[in-house]
Amino acid sequence: MQSRTTTDTQEHKYEKSTGSYLFVTRLLNIWTKVISSNLTLRLARLFDIRSTLVSTTQDFQITMSFGELGVCPEIVELLRDKGISAPTEVQKGCIPVILEGNDVVACAKTGSGKTAAFLIPILQSLMTELKPLYALIITPTRELAHQIGEQAAGLNLIQGEPLCNVLVITGGRSIIHQSIDLARSPHIIVSTPGRLADLLRTQIAAQEANVTDKPEWTLSRTRVVVLDEADRLLEDNFGKDLNIILKALPKRRQTLLFSATFSDAVRSSLEAAKSEACTENRRLPILWQPECMTTCQSVGAVTVETLSQYYILMRPEHKEAFLVHTVDQFLSENQLSLIMIFTNKCKWCHLIGLMMTSLGIKSTLLHSAMTQKNRISSLTLFRSSQIRVLIATDLASRGLDFPTVDIVINHNVPIRPKDYVHRVGRTARAGKAGLALTLCDLFEVKRLKAIQTFINKELKIFDVNEKKVAEIITEVSIARRDAERKLDEIRFDEKREINKAKNLMKARGLKASEKN
Template identity: 45%
Template sequence: MASVVAKVDRENSFSTLKLDKWLVNQCKNLGLSRPTPIQKNCIPPILQGRDCIGCAKTGSGKTAAFVLPILQTLSVDPYGIYCLVLSPTRELAYQVADQFRVLGKPIGLKDCVVVGGMDMISQATELSKQPHVVVATPGRLADHLNSASTFSLKKIKFLVLDEADRLLEGNFGPDLEVIFDAITKKRQTLLFSATITQTLEELRKIAMKEPFFYECTSETEIATVDTLDQRYVLMPKQVKDAYLLYILQEYMAEHEDPSILIFTSTCKSCHAVAIMLRKMHLPCAALHSLVNQRTRLSALARFKSNQVNILIATDVASRGLDIPSVKLIINHNIPGSPKDYIHRVGRTARAGRGGMAISLVTQFDVELVQEIEERIKTKLVEYPVEEKEVLRILNEVAVAKREAELKLEEIDFGEKRKINKQKQLIREGKDPEEEETRKRKVWKEKRKLRKKGESSKR
């Protein structure tokens, strides 16, 4: 019996993927004993030199699926800027760089993170030193390519698009064009994401060569993991924050060292909820794009180290971030797309661990919830709430919320960015009001097309 178990372990080890011994040992030292399905299926073709498109659920080990084979080929012939990884968010860029750094320590890997919100001069200096791996957000890397000639991407071996669908569907188009023009066509292209919504033909054009395609789905094609307990609370919109506070107080009273991630729809609501919770004596950190990068990194570090138990964030935290301690996700708003819901709740119940997601549902969100349930093929279960207890704290929460709103008005929250955007549009010869109307129309059309596509699938 023992010999059979040993044989199974060998067959499910990283050594069967033709990884070098030093990488297998490094995985073992970091507690990675068995490859996940996406690692098992994608690492061999990448080592064979094939382009690859990989799609798997959040928390399935996608980052290691491209980091490990890149490190192996790099160790054979190390030179200059060998690999470029593009990420849609700054936080994800730092996380990917961390994985390269830790797994590549035995070969003295040199990496550079190029993201907005940090000093461009020091970044340019790092790029001029020709690090092996550059992990970047498209906007800041395009700025460097347009303004400096101290480095070149013409000899890269690998181009990786992490969270590829977000990069290709977002507003990164002009920046990606600058980057694609600056890199060699003789490269290996790897695209990874938890949700692939682009057509395969579009992805293959980017991959250049006929890519290996792997999509990890369960037999029932559920888009969220079985270990995730998905709940909802139905409430009037006006008292949403009272329900939020009740859930937080109850959960924190029942769990030792709770780790809670709250998602909000906008930077302003994120900041307002953070101020409100602090006034209710709940220490928390806020993570959104209107705070500077050092503050964002500090907030994430404080949350990861359990200095604060609550992190309030916009969708900048929904993609790829791996925070193993997160036990509870709260959707303060229901996202407009089932795909965004999947990414949000994927921040918990990762790598086989358990977790819970609670969505605060108002009378205006019922249709969105139904779309989500249809996509994930799972019915959300009602989370029990003592309405009398919510009513008891209603006035106290209303006062704290009003104080938070006044605080935001005092500091003119978000006004500077709004003014800068309007100035930019005027410089481009566009009318700000007309541009806002156009964006709303585009959003509505996209929503109609998505609904039409989903109904045709049914």
């Protein structure tokens, strides 16, 4: 389980070539398949930079401080009090140009400090003038929205007093109460697309019906819009909700896109659109990404050097035995570390959790079938190390930050290679070492090879004491059968089907509540 760290520094640069504009252009073209052409025009305007262009290349020294980036002394002192003395590379690259008012598209590895890269400039701008509804941060999951809200609150204390009001808007809470909160004009809104779109639809319906007793609020004065985990927001089924949100925003605003990956479809479209850029008379957004990512076979698909990546090959019926052995061994050898186990279905989360419990291993769960209250409770137990094993679906693979997670185990090989990148990105964060271990059965080898191609890296075989595994196969098999019986007793599949039906009703507009 040894990991290696590198001290080699990479040159970073701002790319203001045609590729930057083409990236955005192609994103808009992809969106036209699922949303209206009006949205495309709005998004095209969204990246129309008003300021003069900055220099195309700038080198950064590893000793650069936050103060040298233009961060004010009050925030520098706050960061120092939190033990943050030096900016990360994405922060060095993005904070100065965001403070200057430029639109930015930033691609950086997981755990590189992207959230602070946009929160610090937003909070500094609010120190100059407290503007209501100044910034809107959109992110794909409830958990990530709450995490960003917590980080914003942590950076929001100037001389011990809150600088501004931060409001988190997600499903799981009354729309009426959230409308009232919005009417109080918070300075920063952090939201999932579905819930914010629902609030806007409710407001529009009230206006059309001449309802006068509804709380009034507007996004028309929003100055900064952030799309966090932009690749998922742009590629998954968020198009209709984002359309509603963008219509409510002003045309002139600063727009920031942050992502850990750029998809292969977007990358390949850059070259095809070069000729189109020559005919466009527009200012370009600033594209920032590390030099190492531009040379990777799949742009943005790089995993960090401090992450050791292994796989174990086994027969399908023995996978749970290998999992239990690995978890038990790691917990006994590392008294303070945390483990994340990723699997592809909610049912597998419950099954593995029940199985672990019967074998004496405490664990907690995180997946979309859980209530918001239970999700938050699980994250609290895990973050506080009260429970050291979190079993999750890909709901937990994006953006969530757990500083003491030292090992990520993939119970299944992800179908999409980019999901692997996000899963293993939960460890080896902020320059720390980490281990990613993928359990691969004979039917998943093709997927494993696709991942190695995607990240341009060959995974190593993990050394396992197979005799020890063989000793627990029978015990684990009994525990699994017992877990399956318990799932049948609580009618887990039946409840999932009911939830799916409810979600379908919401999507059709028959019931507008509890959307992400």
